[in-house]
Amino acid sequence: xxxxxxxxxxxxxxxxxxxxxxxxxxxxxxxxxxxINNLLISIKRTGVLKxxxxxxxxKDDSKKEALESKYEEAYSLYLDSIDQLVIxxxxxxxxxxxxxxxxxxxxxxxxxVIRLKENDEFEYKLRKQKxxxxxxxxxxxxxxxxxxxxxxxxxxxxxxxxxxxxxLKHYSMKLTERLTPAxxxxxxxxxxxxxxxxxxxxxxxxxxxxVELIKQCSLFETYEVGKLDQVDMLDKRMILLGxxxxxxxxSIPLVTAEKCYVKLMKDxxxxxxxxxxxxxxENAYQLLLRLFEQYNNKxxxxxxxxxxxxxxxxxxxxxxxxxALQTAREQGMxxxxxxxxxxxxxxxxxxxxxxxDKYYRIxxxxxxxLVNLGDMRAVKNSCRTGNFILVQDRRVRKEVQDGAAS
Numbered sequence: 001x002x003x004x005x006x007x008x009x010x011x012x013x014x015x016x017x018x019x020x021x022x023x024x025x026x027x028x029x030x031x032x033x034x035x036i037n038n039l040l041i042s043i044k045r046t047g048v049l050k051x052x053x054x055x056x057x058x059k060d061d062s063k064k065e066a067l068e069s070k071y072e073e074a075y076s077l078y079l080d081s082i083d084q085l086v087i088x089x090x091x092x093x094x095x096x097x098x099x100x101x102x103x104x105x106x107x108x109x110x111x112x113v114i115r116l117k118e119n120d121e122f123e124y125k126l127r128k129q130k131x132x133x134x135x136x137x138x139x140x141x142x143x144x145x146x147x148x149x150x151x152x153x154x155x156x157x158x159x160x161x162x163x164x165x166x167x168l169k170h171y172s173m174k175l176t177e178r179l180t181p182a183x184x185x186x187x188x189x190x191x192x193x194x195x196x197x198x199x200x201x202x203x204x205x206x207x208x209x210x211v212e213l214i215k216q217c218s219l220f221e222t223y224e225v226g227k228l229d230q231v232d233m234l235d236k237r238m239i240l241l242g243x244x245x246x247x248x249x250x251s252i253p254l255v256t257a258e259k260c261y262v263k264l265m266k267d268x269x270x271x272x273x274x275x276x277x278x279x280x281x282e283n284a285y286q287l288l289l290r291l292f293e294q295y296n297n298k299x300x301x302x303x304x305x306x307x308x309x310x311x312x313x314x315x316x317x318x319x320x321x322x323x324a325l326q327t328a329r330e331q332g333m334x335x336x337x338x339x340x341x342x343x344x345x346x347x348x349x350x351x352x353x354x355x356x357d358k359y360y361r362i363x364x365x366x367x368x369x370l371v372n373l374g375d376m377r378a379v380k381n382s383c384r385t386g387n388f389i390l391v392q393d394r395r396v397r398k399e400v401q402d403g404a405a406s
Contacts, residue, residue: 044078045078051075054070055067082132090103126166160198160202168195169251230271241264296318342370345370
């Protein structure tokens with residue numbers, strides 16, 4: 001008889017009947033869990049909206065404190081229920097490959113928020129609140145129940161505005177610390193990203209009445225469509241700063257706003273001298289003129305505290321020149337744009353020349369521009385040769401004559 005050799009067989013557990021059955025049950029039970037979590041969130045949402053309305057309607061100061069405490073507790077429970085939805089439902093759906101693209105994206109954003117906890121606890125808490133509110137707001141919109149949406153939006157706008165203001169104030173405080181250049185750039189990016197997120201997603205829910213603010217928001221919307229180049233990105237940030245001077249005056253203090261303007265002007269100057277494309281350079285130059293005008297009108301004009309008295313004195317002289325130029329324009333002055341360019345360039349050159357050769361490239365660009373505008377004359381670069389002798393510590397030229405005695 002032939003003896004058959006027995007060997008140990010190794011099975012792939014991912015392909016066994018029991019593992020497939022377990023996976024199938026997980027996919028079946030996950031929607032049930034989603035429904036339970038959504039029901040809990042709906043209950044908590046109703047409770048927090050009720051507490052929110054009670055706080056707003058209460059006129060008695062003695063009762064308001066108790067109502068605010070009740071609202072904070074309801075708000076905390078509401079956010080916990082959304083957090084539990086992410087952990088119990090979305091995570092498991094992604095794990096068993098039963099999640100939608102929206103759920104996968106939501107989980108990815110959730111992990112990005114969690115990572116902040118290692119470096120900045122305060123930012124992490126605010127960012128997590130913001131994330132959870134946005135997640136549930138999307139759920140409310142998907143329900144397409146107009147009454148639920150209208151009741152929720154006022155609460156949503158109020159809380160998102162609070163979070164945005166606290167984040168901006170936090171980043172402003174971080175800028176006062178000793179940071180590396182890379183860390184400073186990161187703080188500037190976070191300030192602009194927070195502004196953009198609020199103006200894009202929350203501000204449209206408000207009914208705006210300020211004509212200037214509506215105009216600025218309309219201008220900002222033109223940069224929401226299509227591909228943006230470097231000039232467009234910097235122009236967009238300039239508009240964001242202008243809007244922030246209307247909406248977030250206290251959250252972005254004047255000192256922080258000034259740093260943001262200085263950073264933007266530095267970036268635009270670098271773009272002017274670095275780009276090889278004439279059209280792009282001209283667009284960047286025109287942006288710098290607009291940025292310089294906005295910086296002076298929206299910030300320096302309302303600045304109260306100056307580091308040095310001479311800085312205020314210099315600005316007042318510049319403001320008088322601008323006022324005189326505007327008056328002359330109203331009286332029919334010709335070449336107003338040229339005169340304005342000369343005034344702005346001269347003022348910027350005065351500041352940059354204090355740093356010796358640090359800004360020599362943009363200063364050379366300014367000088368060439370002033371020559372083109374007719375405000376400066378180019379001197380031909382030429383020299384003469386000969387023998388020189390020292391007379392009273394000065395070097396003077398002596399002509400070489402034929403037959404002179406040595």
